[in-house]
Amino acid sequence: MKVSGAALAFLILAAALGSQARVIHDTETRELMMEMRELKPPIIYHDFALPADCCFSYTPRSIRCSIMKDYFVTSSECSQPGVIFYTKRGKRFCAHPSNSQVQDCMTNLKLN
Structure with missing residues (x-):
């Protein structure tokens, strides 16, 4: 079986990036992240009047x-x-x- 150079490069990249991924096992951490996703970014009044x-x-x-x-x-x-x-x-x-x-x-x- 022949593997093309592009496919090989893709597999190497996927393996390298896959090792950087983390799986969240902690329920509290997962819930906190879901809450943070729902929050909108704060409004920052920078050099503006309230x-x-x-x-x-x-x-x-x-x-x-x-x-x-x-x-x-x-x-x-x-x-x-x-x-x-x-x-x-x-x-x-x-x-x-x-x-x-x-x-x-x-x-x-x-x-x-």
Whole structure:
């Protein structure tokens, strides 16, 4: 029986790669690998603002600066500009940065 050179090379390659393969006998390891396969890769925010730190809509109410504790201007990475205010009760809401009441409240909070 004659074996061609290509078939011989294939058999040698298969034998070499076959020795590198491992069979999982441990049930826990097999289950863990199946769970990992189902998981999606994590979302990594690298140099991007988190959605919680961006404004997607603005409050329709007028700004009462007396109930505000702090604020911050949203990142330039956000889809639209905004100012997120923190009330003394710990609530957050978004306001448009060009609004005159927002500007006044920001100034007052800076001074205090």
